[in-house]
Amino acid sequence: MLLQVKDVTRAFGGVKALDGVSLSVEKGEVHGLIGPNGAGKTTLINVLSSIIAPTSGEVFFDDRPVHTLPAHELAARGMARTFQNIRLFPAMTCLENVIAGQHLVAPRPFFPRLFCLPSARREEKEYRRQAMACLARVGIEAKARFQAKALSYGERRRLEMARALASRPRLLLLDEPVAGMRRKEVQEVGGLIRSLAEEGMTILLIEHNMSFVMGLCSRITVLNFGCTLITGDPEQVSHHPEVIEAYLGVSEKFALNRRSDGSLWSHGSCARHFFYDQRGGN
Amino acid sequence: MDLLAQQLVNGLFIGSVYGLFAVGYTLVFGVLDILNLAHAAVFTLGGLIALWLVEAWGLSLWIAFPAAVLICGLLGLVLDQVAFAPLRQRADSNFSGMISSIAMAIIFESAALGLFGARTVRFPAGTVSVTVWRWEGLSITSLQVEIVAISILLMFALTQFLNRARVGKAIRAVAENDRTARLLGIHVDGIIAFTFFISSALGGAAGILFGLYFDSLSPDMGRSIELKGLAVIILGGMGSIPGAILGGLAFGLSEVLTVAITGTSNLRDAVAFTVLFTVLVLRPSGLLGRKKLREA
Amino acid sequence: MEALAQFFAIYGSLVNFIGINAILALSLYLTLAAGQLSLGSAAFAGIGGYTAGILTMKLGVPFLLSLVAGSVLSGVVGLLIGLPVLRLRGVFLAIATLAFGEVVRITVLNLDITGGAQGLVGIPNHTKTWGIYLALAVVGYGIAKMRYSRLGWCFESIREDETAAKTMGIDTTYYKTLAFVLGAMLAGFAGALYAHLNYLITPREFGFSVAVDLLIFNIVGGTRSWYGPVLGAVLLTALPEILRGTGITAGPIRMAVNGLILLLVILFLPNGLISIFRRTGNNPKESAAAISEEA
Numbered sequence: 001m002l003l004q005v006k007d008v009t010r011a012f013g014g015v016k017a018l019d020g021v022s023l024s025v026e027k028g029e030v031h032g033l034i035g036p037n038g039a040g041k042t043t044l045i046n047v048l049s050s051i052i053a054p055t056s057g058e059v060f061f062d063d064r065p066v067h068t069l070p071a072h073e074l075a076a077r078g079m080a081r082t083f084q085n086i087r088l089f090p091a092m093t094c095l096e097n098v099i100a101g102q103h104l105v106a107p108r109p110f111f112p113r114l115f116c117l118p119s120a121r122r123e124e125k126e127y128r129r130q131a132m133a134c135l136a137r138v139g140i141e142a143k144a145r146f147q148a149k150a151l152s153y154g155e156r157r158r159l160e161m162a163r164a165l166a167s168r169p170r171l172l173l174l175d176e177p178v179a180g181m182r183r184k185e186v187q188e189v190g191g192l193i194r195s196l197a198e199e200g201m202t203i204l205l206i207e208h209n210m211s212f213v214m215g216l217c218s219r220i221t222v223l224n225f226g227c228t229l230i231t232g233d234p235e236q237v238s239h240h241p242e243v244i245e246a247y248l249g250v251s252e253k254f255a256l257n258r259r260s261d262g263s264l265w266s267h268g269s270c271a272r273h274f275f276y277d278q279r280g281g282n
Numbered sequence: 283m284d285l286l287a288q289q290l291v292n293g294l295f296i297g298s299v300y301g302l303f304a305v306g307y308t309l310v311f312g313v314l315d316i317l318n319l320a321h322a323a324v325f326t327l328g329g330l331i332a333l334w335l336v337e338a339w340g341l342s343l344w345i346a347f348p349a350a351v352l353i354c355g356l357l358g359l360v361l362d363q364v365a366f367a368p369l370r371q372r373a374d375s376n377f378s379g380m381i382s383s384i385a386m387a388i389i390f391e392s393a394a395l396g397l398f399g400a401r402t403v404r405f406p407a408g409t410v411s412v413t414v415w416r417w418e419g420l421s422i423t424s425l426q427v428e429i430v431a432i433s434i435l436l437m438f439a440l441t442q443f444l445n446r447a448r449v450g451k452a453i454r455a456v457a458e459n460d461r462t463a464r465l466l467g468i469h470v471d472g473i474i475a476f477t478f479f480i481s482s483a484l485g486g487a488a489g490i491l492f493g494l495y496f497d498s499l500s501p502d503m504g505r506s507i508e509l510k511g512l513a514v515i516i517l518g519g520m521g522s523i524p525g526a527i528l529g530g531l532a533f534g535l536s537e538v539l540t541v542a543i544t545g546t547s548n549l550r551d552a553v554a555f556t557v558l559f560t561v562l563v564l565r566p567s568g569l570l571g572r573k574k575l576r577e578a
Numbered sequence: 579m580e581a582l583a584q585f586f587a588i589y590g591s592l593v594n595f596i597g598i599n600a601i602l603a604l605s606l607y608l609t610l611a612a613g614q615l616s617l618g619s620a621a622f623a624g625i626g627g628y629t630a631g632i633l634t635m636k637l638g639v640p641f642l643l644s645l646v647a648g649s650v651l652s653g654v655v656g657l658l659i660g661l662p663v664l665r666l667r668g669v670f671l672a673i674a675t676l677a678f679g680e681v682v683r684i685t686v687l688n689l690d691i692t693g694g695a696q697g698l699v700g701i702p703n704h705t706k707t708w709g710i711y712l713a714l715a716v717v718g719y720g721i722a723k724m725r726y727s728r729l730g731w732c733f734e735s736i737r738e739d740e741t742a743a744k745t746m747g748i749d750t751t752y753y754k755t756l757a758f759v760l761g762a763m764l765a766g767f768a769g770a771l772y773a774h775l776n777y778l779i780t781p782r783e784f785g786f787s788v789a790v791d792l793l794i795f796n797i798v799g800g801t802r803s804w805y806g807p808v809l810g811a812v813l814l815t816a817l818p819e820i821l822r823g824t825g826i827t828a829g830p831i832r833m834a835v836n837g838l839i840l841l842l843v844i845l846f847l848p849n850g851l852i853s854i855f856r857r858t859g860n861n862p863k864e865s866a867a868a869i870s871e872e873a
Contacts, residue, residue: 376669
């Protein structure tokens with residue numbers, strides 16, 4: 001298990017954004033994290049990347065506790081993330097954004113540069129080549145010299161991914177990586193994530209685009225009101241009545257009903273449409 | 283004991299002027315999240331303009347005071363239009379606004395220097411009639427009482443205005459969230475301009491009272507109060523009007539007490555700034571402030 | 579040669595002053611480069627200046643050693659002040675450093691060893707013009723080289739978005755403190771140089787208005803590159819003399835011109851004067867030129 005979340009609670013004053021959340025992510029897995037708006041998904045990612053601390057509970061990365069470590073420590077251990085509302089360095093070019101992301105892997109020492117040693121030049125060439133490779137990986141190498149603020153929305157999301165990849169992480173936390181993208185871009189990013197997973201990268205992915213999530217993830221955790229509803233494979237999750245209820249609410253026609261033995265049933269056909277036939281379908 | 287009581291009284295008097303100055307400072311910060319460093323320059327101009335009206339135009343102080351205050355209010359409008367409004371759209375508007383205010387402060391101060399000369403001047407004798415009352419070893423002048431009364435009156439009027447008047451409430455709304463205020467139909471730019479008007483008017487009033495109290499005016503009188511004003515609003519809490527008032531009084535008291543205790547006025551400011559530094563490090567929101575002050 | 583000697587006789591002290599101001603402006607630049615607005619540079623210069631001055635004058639310490647001592651002491655004070663204060667947001671950091679600066683100035687004003695209001699008189703003149711400009715060249719070169727080293731990228735990242743920087747593995751507390759301490763040391767160094775320039779230093783020369791001046795040099799010149807602050811320092815230090823040459827001698831007018839320049843820059847050229855020469859934008863060719871062979 002690469003990442004283990006044990007009973008994490010995060011309260012803001014009296015409001016519990018996360019309430020006893022537990023999940024685990026296996027090495028090499030693409031794990032989805034879904035839930036209605038306000039369920040606590042981004043808060044969970046913030047806790048995992050140590051941007052905020054959990055009120056209680058533990059997080060283990062590589063079987064070592066990390067919930068008390070500062071954010072940069074986690075990055076050093078191999079965790080990288082993107083942000084829901086995109087936190088790029090707007091004044092820098094795309095290439096420079098990725099170079100900044102190379103902090104952990106490219107020492108770029110000061111003194112060889114001071115004396116203009118050839119080794120510094122050689123190294124820098126190599127680092128830049130690697131940075132361009134990250135840009136190429138996400139498909140925006142043509143925009144390398146453009147300022148980040150000149151990019152389109154989809155391109156910016158991809159730039160964030162490129163920057164995250166620059167540090168060669170083992171675990172990638174993606175917060176809505178395809179939000180606002182066109183169908184073709186979504187497919188490309190899907191392909192990218194698949195190929196990263198094939199290379200051994202572990203990915204935890206928040207998304208609202210259901211067909212994207214269902215098609216890509218081997219396992220999915222559903223959050224609602226800060227609690228884990230279920231963790232399971234796409235088939236299980238999309239048929240689970242409580243998940244359906246969380247997303248679609250309850251109506252008379254598709255209401256959850258209880259049988260005499262206590263189990264739940266509902267007319268699930270609408271749900272299947274919801275989970276598989278979105279705009280841009282599967 | 284008598285000396286202590288006298289010092290306390292003096293502290294309250296000067297504290298009320300500090301409070302009046304700080305209130306204008308904190309009003310703008312509360313509404314715009316910008317530090318208007320030109321406030322001290324308006325303070326200086328207020329005193330000098332009032333003096334000019336009295337000397338050159340022979341007006342009684344009763345007329346010169348409100349007139350000068352009004353002119354300072356207009357200067358505030360100029361400040362807003364020239365230095366702050368053009369920058370509002372920018373992402374770093376509170377930083378660039380601060381720089382802009384530094385520029386305007388330099389311009390205002392150079393205007394003061396150019397128009398009034400570098401000498402220290404004072405209100406002509408007889409501008410205010412002063413009676414001294416002595417009681418139990420305390421001496422209080424009528425001037426001091428008048429200064430305190432006017433300061434308190436203005437500060438009280440402002441508080442009431444912000445709480446009760448429609449425009450006042452609009453100002454508070456803009457201070458909370460200008461986007462929402464706009465959606466509610468509040469003319470945000472106009473409100474901001476008006477806030478600057480009030481803030482600068484009060485700053486100018488403080489300058490006149492300061493000049494009367496210390497019986498001296500000079501183009502660089504803003505220098506000393508500029509930093510003290512900052513200390514007061516930090517102490518009281520940025521954006522909090524009652525905080526600025528309390529902070530001003532506390533500051534005035536601490537000043538005179540420092541002088542009384544150490545016997546010299548040399549360390550007075552050092553103590554003040556050490557207090558400011560400590561407050562920032564330990565409790566940046568000050569006594570009554572509510573703004574988030576750490577890194578985002 | 580004759581003309582040069584003559585020029586120097588008249589403008590020698592101005593040239594020296596420009597050099598010192600440029601180094602001081604760079605000391606503020608170092609903290610701005612990591613996104614920290616510090617107004618304590620003048621105070622650190624004062625600490626360095628008085629320390630070095632007292633060491634040379636009263637203890638006979640060799641000049642270079644005093645320079646080092648002044649810088650190091652400023653750095654140490656910078657560390658002590660920086661640690662509690664760097665957590666504060668923008669404007670509050672500025673105010674805290676300002677308060678610190680005032681405490682230093684007033685302390686120096688009231689100590690006997692620093693000569694009080696009269697200042698430290700009789701400091702041997704060890705600083706030569708070539709020394710100042712050599713130092714400036716070395717510092718400028720060093721900062722330019724730093725920009726594209728890992729340290730430089732750290733500072734830039736912190737300046738652009740501190741939270742994102744953390745998630746990239748950057749220990750922001752460490753680097754912000756480092757920038758602050760480096761800035762303090764450089765300011766101390768400049769102050770020490772300045773102390774040995776004119777036989778005398780007074781507390782007034784390290785006060786609030788100097789701190790504001792340094793900020794103005796940086797803003798007017800531009801903080802995107804190391805030569806911005808230098809340009810700002812050169813321009814604004816020389817300006818009063820230039821104005822005097824054109825017949826404008828009145829103090830208030832020179833002051834107003836300063837203010838006007840700052841206002842125009844912040845309104846129309848927010849990245850400073852160097853942004854005129856350094857247009858990185860959407861045009862790929864221009865961006866490429868800007869970062870082409872930096873190693």
